[in-house]
Each structure stands twice: as C-alpha cells, then as structure tokens.
Amino acid sequence: MSTRFALSGTTAAKGMALGRARLVQPSQISVDTRPLPTAEVDAEVARLNAALGTARGELAVLRDRLHGALAREVGEFIDAHSLILDDPELTDGLYDLIRKGRYRASAALKMQSDRIKAAFDAINDPYMRSRREDIDHVIGRVQAALARDTTPAERQIASRVGSVLVSDNVAPAELAHLAESGVLGVIATGGSPLSHSAILARSMRLPMIVGAHEALKHITDDDLVLIDGTRGEIIVHPAAQDLARYRAHQREQARGTEALLRLKGARTLTRDQVEIFLLANAEQPADVAQARSLGASGVGLYRTEFLFLQRREPPDEEEQFAAYRELVLGMGGLPVTIRTLDLGADKADNSGIALSDEDNPALGVRGVRLSMRKPDLFATQLRAILRASNFGPVRILVPMVTTSEEIAAARALTDECARTLRSSGFEIAEHYEFGAMIEVPAAAITLPSLIRQLDFISIGTNDLTQYTLAADRGNDALGILHDPLHPAMLKLLAQIIATATRAKKSVALCGEMAGDVRYTALLLALGLTEFSMHPSSLLEVRQAIGNCSRAELRKHSTGLLRAQTRAAIERVLERMRS
Numbered sequence: 001m002s003t004r005f006a007l008s009g010t011t012a013a014k015g016m017a018l019g020r021a022r023l024v025q026p027s028q029i030s031v032d033t034r035p036l037p038t039a040e041v042d043a044e045v046a047r048l049n050a051a052l053g054t055a056r057g058e059l060a061v062l063r064d065r066l067h068g069a070l071a072r073e074v075g076e077f078i079d080a081h082s083l084i085l086d087d088p089e090l091t092d093g094l095y096d097l098i099r100k101g102r103y104r105a106s107a108a109l110k111m112q113s114d115r116i117k118a119a120f121d122a123i124n125d126p127y128m129r130s131r132r133e134d135i136d137h138v139i140g141r142v143q144a145a146l147a148r149d150t151t152p153a154e155r156q157i158a159s160r161v162g163s164v165l166v167s168d169n170v171a172p173a174e175l176a177h178l179a180e181s182g183v184l185g186v187i188a189t190g191g192s193p194l195s196h197s198a199i200l201a202r203s204m205r206l207p208m209i210v211g212a213h214e215a216l217k218h219i220t221d222d223d224l225v226l227i228d229g230t231r232g233e234i235i236v237h238p239a240a241q242d243l244a245r246y247r248a249h250q251r252e253q254a255r256g257t258e259a260l261l262r263l264k265g266a267r268t269l270t271r272d273q274v275e276i277f278l279l280a281n282a283e284q285p286a287d288v289a290q291a292r293s294l295g296a297s298g299v300g301l302y303r304t305e306f307l308f309l310q311r312r313e314p315p316d317e318e319e320q321f322a323a324y325r326e327l328v329l330g331m332g333g334l335p336v337t338i339r340t341l342d343l344g345a346d347k348a349d350n351s352g353i354a355l356s357d358e359d360n361p362a363l364g365v366r367g368v369r370l371s372m373r374k375p376d377l378f379a380t381q382l383r384a385i386l387r388a389s390n391f392g393p394v395r396i397l398v399p400m401v402t403t404s405e406e407i408a409a410a411r412a413l414t415d416e417c418a419r420t421l422r423s424s425g426f427e428i429a430e431h432y433e434f435g436a437m438i439e440v441p442a443a444a445i446t447l448p449s450l451i452r453q454l455d456f457i458s459i460g461t462n463d464l465t466q467y468t469l470a471a472d473r474g475n476d477a478l479g480i481l482h483d484p485l486h487p488a489m490l491k492l493l494a495q496i497i498a499t500a501t502r503a504k505k506s507v508a509l510c511g512e513m514a515g516d517v518r519y520t521a522l523l524l525a526l527g528l529t530e531f532s533m534h535p536s537s538l539l540e541v542r543q544a545i546g547n548c549s550r551a552e553l554r555k556h557s558t559g560l561l562r563a564q565t566r567a568a569i570e571r572v573l574e575r576m577r578s
Helices: 038-065 068-085 088-099 105-121 126-146 153-160 172-180 196-204 240-261 285-293 317-330 368-373 375-391 404-423 441-445 447-453 461-469 487-502 517-525 535-546 550-554 557-562 566-577
Strands: 005-008 010-013 016-024 163-167 185-188 208-210 224-228 233-236 277-282 299-303 336-339 394-398 433-438 456-459 506-509 530-533
Touching: 010 196, 016 240, 038 068, 038 088, 038 105, 038 126, 068 088, 068 126, 088 105, 105 126, 163 224, 172 196, 185 224, 196 208, 224 240, 240 535, 277 285, 277 535, 285 317, 285 535, 299 530, 317 336, 317 375, 368 375, 368 404, 375 394, 375 404, 394 404, 404 433, 404 447, 433 441, 441 447, 441 461, 441 487, 447 487, 456 487, 461 487, 487 506, 487 557, 487 566, 517 535, 517 550, 517 557, 517 566, 530 535, 557 566
Parallel strands: 016 163, 163 185, 185 208, 277 299, 277 530, 299 336, 336 394, 394 433, 433 456, 456 506, 506 530
Antiparallel strands: 005 233, 010 208, 016 224, 224 233
C-alpha cells in the first residue's frame, strides 16, 4: 500500500482537484547530435519545415478553439508564439545551421534557442525574461513535432483526461488547451501566483498550485494526487480522511454554486445595507453579455487593445466605432468605461504601433505616452469612442498617466475631437466623463492636484503594485515581494480612495484585487465602493460583500494603516473576520 505524503506550494487558483498525476518533465526531448551527411541536408530542411508547419497549425487550432474570456486572456500569448515561429532571426539561423553547419534539425533548434536566450539573458530587463520563456515554449513545441512519431499528441492529450498535470511551468496557451482536454488541476514546480497563467487559471476556476519545488522529484506518473488550493497543499496517495474532505468540498461547492446563482441580478448590499457597485472588466462581446446577465452595474474597464492586436494595420474609425457602439448597446444604458489604447512592447503587436527596441518596455512608451506620440491614431480612437457615446453613457479612461501635462493634453485632444464631430454633423453625447488610471506611484502621490482635471479615476493595482515595490509581477523570484498587502500599498490605496472621496469624484479599483474575495473586506475597510473585475468573479464578490458590515470594517482602517509588516496586517484582517 502506497504511503500518504504531502508537499507544499503556493496557491495560484483556489479549489480542490483529485486525479491521476501526469508528469511533464522538462528537457525530455532527445537531441540528435550525429553529423548530418550532405545527401540528407534537403530532407532535414524539409523535416524542419514540416515541424514548423505543424507547430503553426497547432497554435492556429488553439486560437480557433478559444472563445470569450479565454480568447482575451490567451490570444496574445498564442499570437506572440506565432510571431516567433515566423521570425527570420530564428528560422534563418536554423536553416544555416542545417545547410552550412550540418546539424540535424533537433540539434539546430537547441543551438539556435540557446543563442537567442543567451542574448536575452545579457539584457537586464523583465520583458526580455518573459520573451525568453516564450522561446522555450515555442522551441519545445517544434521539438515535439519533430519527435511526433514516438510521442503522438493525441496519445498525450488522451492520457491527461481526468488528470492533474505536474510540470515545471505551463504557458497560458497550453493551460487553456489542457483545461479543454480534461485536466482537472495543475501543479507547477516554478511560477508565481501573479503570473499570466495563474491569473488565467483563476478566471477558469482551474485549481493550481505553483512553487511546489519538490513535486517532480517525489510524484510519479499515475500517483493519485489531491490538490488543496485552500491550504496550498498537495496530498499524494490521499488517505480516507483526505478523500472525505474532498467530497465535503464538492458538496459545499455545489451548494455554493446554487447560492451564488440566486444572486444574479441582485443589488450588491453590505450587511448594514450600504450599496456597493460591482462593475465588469471586458474586452469581447461574450464578456459584456456575461456581465449583463449577472447584474453588473456597468463596465468599469473595457480594454481596447484586442482591436489592435493580431493585425498588420490599426483599425480605422468606423471599425472602432462599430465595436464601441455594440459594447454600449450591449450594456443597455448602464455606464461603460472605455480605456484608450494601452499597447506596449509587452503585447503581441504586429502593427508596428508600439516601439520594439526599448531597453525597458514596462517603464517605456506605453499607455498615454504612446498615444500622445501618435496623435492621429489617438484622435481616431477618441472620435470613435465619442460617436459611441450617442448610444449610452460612456466614460473615457486614459492609462499610464504620470503628469498633469499628460492629462491636460489628452483632455484637450478629446475636446477638440468632440468639437470637430459636432461641427461635422455627428451626434455625440452632450456630456462625457474623462478619467485616468492611477497605476503610476507619481500619479498616486500627486493625485490631490491631478484630480481637479478629472471626472473620475480607476486604480490599476497590478501595475501600481509592481511599480511601487519595484518587483516585476512575472518574475518568479520576486513573487514574495509583489504583494498587495505591503504596508506601502495599503497606504497608497487609502490615500487614493480618500482623495477621490473628498473631491467627490468616483473611484473604482480594476486590478486583480477587486475580484479576489480575500481582499474584499480590506478594500471595504479602506472606503472603496466600486469594484471592477472579470465577470466570472461578480457573484462571489457580491456574496462576500453581503456578509460584511461596512461600518464595522471601517473601524479597522486605522489599524490596517498603522501596521508596519505584512504579518501585522494579517492580524488585523483576522480580527476583521472574527
């Protein structure tokens, strides 16, 4: 009889999953290092071309299978991988290694991959680190295609149905595909709960534990594994009491789902009858339909980037107008906040809009900085948004604001576009609201002066956290540092909310914190009344708010802000729950 044992990790997506372990060991592809005879060069090039074509085809199939939220969350990663497969820096080097160096395809792939990754490693930049991971995923896909005779993809997928995947890391594109193939949960030896894969797993309700460093050493194929996302624990060969706890969890989940469904369309009220407004983050029509059906108070963040990605030319005014009009009509008179283009070099931009040669794109020309460098592009988008305002209440949100001058310039261009449209005979709303994303520490600190130029603000906690703490949220090694419960973050959030409240301007929070019920009571205690989140989190957050007394929580705000360590903050939160 197998002996029960437990491994620890960090919860990336809560929930429990029970299944047979399916291990994906890193670097399992064998590399053929034998010299390539001249007579076999053409055949080897053809073999490489076939593998590249197979990899492209797999990515295209993945893209076609994604709908709604998954298309938004995963699409840009699939597109980034497709661009790498077509990058001459990769492919030309491969052909040279085969034709001139007489390397076989698998060896050429490894050598070219090592060269590119070495170049990325020489640059101290978070974006380049993420591109290095993309190279690993893309080369691994092509290597697998080369070895397809011995490891058929169909057999691999079939073996994972009803299983728990154990791997070193999982790309977002692969995560979506695995979930569709029946994988019940994921255990990763690396990764961060703040990575894109972790965010996607949460939106998919797929239990995931990261940072389980010993998992690949101690778990073997076909081991029965229980993921406990609540405790950040992995039970291998679970005992009767573990299985009983899992069955109890399933029953509780079923009851919880029924209770949540009863909250569809309900007002969001605290226990002491204070109304809280739950808004949706959206990007695709499916998100809008889901938000409306679940009773969202509006759209708090509509990302416009999807219109600009995966294309050679930016969308014209008419195409953008049609998309924004459908969004406004889809919300049936509820307010819609449209964020202007937030495209940077970290997106799979194929149109050439974003700068591609920045040393540090995360701190580079993105958001309003990029828009103001391309005024014609910005004006086209603003005109389309303003025209859509004739069909329902629209708010214009400008991202990555740092200075008063940026706000003034963006607002002046918006007003100029409005005057031009009216003089040209277009119907637009008599009044539209203009706001800014507060995601740069400088904007948060100087908000008392900036807010006089704004009608509303939205807090982007994902970027605000990484900029305030100087910790890249995609860097596994900095996962502990990238923490929204850092005392500095709580002080900034409290200051932002208080400044907006005093100025009688609305303030919403649209980062990951808003849709995570672990932070709901904390945000209520700090005075927040508008939460914007992925539609899938709306009912759960509504339920959590209904269990809270805002008046009682507000009494704890001083204690939260006086706390000087994360542990002290956790103690205050524990008192709030009792």
